[in-house]
Amino acid sequence: xxxIVFATGNQGKMREIRAILQDTGAEILSMKxxxxxxxxxxxxxxxxxxxxxxxxxxxQVLFQKNEFQDDCVVLADDSxxxxxxxxxxxxxxxxxxxxxxxxxxxxxQDFLRRLEGIEEEKRTARFVCAIAAVWPDGEVNTxxxxxxxxxxxxxxxxxxxxxxxxxxxxxxxxxxxxxSDEEKNQISHRSRALEQMKxxxxxxxxx
Numbered sequence: 001x002x003x004i005v006f007a008t009g010n011q012g013k014m015r016e017i018r019a020i021l022q023d024t025g026a027e028i029l030s031m032k033x034x035x036x037x038x039x040x041x042x043x044x045x046x047x048x049x050x051x052x053x054x055x056x057x058x059x060q061v062l063f064q065k066n067e068f069q070d071d072c073v074v075l076a077d078d079s080x081x082x083x084x085x086x087x088x089x090x091x092x093x094x095x096x097x098x099x100x101x102x103x104x105x106x107x108x109q110d111f112l113r114r115l116e117g118i119e120e121e122k123r124t125a126r127f128v129c130a131i132a133a134v135w136p137d138g139e140v141n142t143x144x145x146x147x148x149x150x151x152x153x154x155x156x157x158x159x160x161x162x163x164x165x166x167x168x169x170x171x172x173x174x175x176x177x178x179x180s181d182e183e184k185n186q187i188s189h190r191s192r193a194l195e196q197m198k199x200x201x202x203x204x205x206x207x
Contacts, residue, residue: 002026002205003068005034007058007076012161017075019185020194024201034068036061042078047092047130048142050078059134069136073201079129079189081163083151085122086114094163108155108166115151123151127167127176129189131197141200145192149176160184 004026006017018028031037040057044050054076062068080094090097090107097107115123126148133141147169155165157177164177169187176184185191 001071003034003072004028004201005031005036005058005062005068005072005074007031007036007040007054007074010161013077013190015181016185016188016190017194019181020191021198021201024198024205026201026205031058034058034062035065042092044078044092047078047080047128048132048144050092051076051130051132052134052140052142054078055132055134055140059136063136071205072136073204074134075197076132076134077129077190077193079127081125081127081167083111083115083123083125085118085124086111104162105155105165108163111151111163112154112166120150125149125151125167127163127189129193131190131193133197133200135204141197143193143196145189145194145196147187147189147192 004021006014006028008014009030009032014030021028036058038057038061040054042050042053044053055074059074062074080091082088082091098110126146129145131143150168150170152166152168152175156175157165159179160177165175167176169176
């Protein structure tokens with residue numbers, strides 16, 4: 001069976017990824033499940049650069065092992081929130097904003113505080129996700145997915161993770177954290193980036 005190894009230890013992401021890629025028929029593993037235990041310095045200047053850095057780092061470890069030299073691809077994502085009235089903050093620093101160990105609820109409350117008094121039409125924001133695929137032959141593919149929305153006025157919803165509770169989707173009348181898993185996986189930035197990657201995955205997996 002073909003294996004897709006995803007360079008993350010985030011279980012929320014892995015649930016989404018497995019649901020979105022289940023129709024590929026591949027076995028989907030996190031980097032730790034594949035035996036890659038490493039800390040990766042995300043020092044790129046864009047979401048795409050960081051995704052490539054992570055995928056290459058895990059690929060370098062795994063592709064040295066015989067069991068991962070064929071029928072395997074390493075995927076990585078880098079994703080985050082861009083708030084227009086804050087000049088795109090937190091952007092590529094979304095996970096590191098106020099410190100990596102700071103709960104996202106605290107980070108989200110801080111953005112709500114910073115946006116106090118900002119009218120609704122100026123609270124525009126988007127989630128961005130870059131996906132990178134690194135193959136055993138060294139080829140790299142990348143895709144980019146986005147979803148537009150606004151920053152709400154309070155945290156709402158218990159589903160999802162990260163900044164989902166403050167990311168309001170006007171067309172749904174709910175935050176991303178109020179969507180069901182099925183709804184979110186149809187429209188999310190990660191889903192859009194992975195769906196763009198699927199044709200390349202299916203082409204390579206069918207060889």
